[in-house]
């Protein structure tokens with residue numbers, strides 16, 4: 001039986017990503033188009049637990065499609081890990097009559113939604129909002145394209161100065177558990193080495209390559225490192241290389257939070273709009289407790305139960321390409 005949903009709450013949770021605003025806009029406007037009452041829940045699950053919930057109209061999401069961050073704000077909510085916190089959250093939703101939830105966030109937020117939807121009779125739809133692109137079942141996540149383009153722009157600039165001085169640069173990009181930003185930005189900027197958490201760092205090969213370059217006095221070399229790489233990120237990799245090749249001049253650049261901010265790319269605005277629209281349509285049609293992804297340009301619905309078990313894998317094809325093109 002299809003459970004009729006009349007009042008829908010939307011929230012952004014966990015790490016923020018560019019395009020979340022475009023997604024909120026799509027959700028609110030599609031909901032209103034379907035005759036639903038729409039609510040914004042502030043600061044992720046914290047707003048549910050603390051009853052920080054506001055009614056939203058079409059106008060509430062005007063002029064935000066181009067803005068980074070999230071107008072609903074986001075947070076990590078410790079209370080939501082506990083049954084008492086989730087009970088409070090449920091009671092607050094009931095108070096407002098909210099009977100459907102749309103959660104824009106990463107795999108942690110999906111885990112929260114999955115547990116909540118099992119305990120309480122509130123259908124939940126997830127939307128993958130994360131710069132890490134580490135969620136299986138979708139070719140895109142909202143924010144990845146913008147983040148990786150920010151990284152590419154920065155690395156291109158570093159390449160200019162590296163070339164001018166014939167210098168070795170170690171550049172750290174975001175990705176504690178996932179190497180997608182490092183992999184994509186590294187390939188797109190022609191980095192000589194790309195180090196990611198999913199693969200063992202072949203440091204001896206890198207040292208041998210650098211020793212050879214040192215001998216030829218051709219030292220321009222960019223090493224793009226994901227934060228969660230085996231050695232523990234850019235500083236650690238640089239330290240290790242310096243200890244082995246003390247004459248090398250190494251510069252480290254940690255790109256950090258600039259990768260999260262900024263205006264979303266056209267691609268992120270489009271996928272955020274498309275996914276947001278389908279999230280509401282799903283709730284209305286009675287497809288519950290799934291997240292909305294895109295695979296081969298088609299909308300893909302993955303049960304939250306499954307989503308939290310799998311991680312997006314790094315493609316072997318890309319790894320092969322990196323090896324051939326970077327030599």
Ligand code: ADP
Pocket residue numbers: 013014015045075076077078080081082105106107108109110111112113115130
């Ligand atoms: P992301 O969604 O970006 O992966 P987090 O992993 O920090 O971010 O998760 C966001 C929030 O989701 C957490 O702060 C918590 O409120 C909720 N959450 C995550 N895992 C669980 C869980 N196992 N049980 C209940 N809530 C959870």
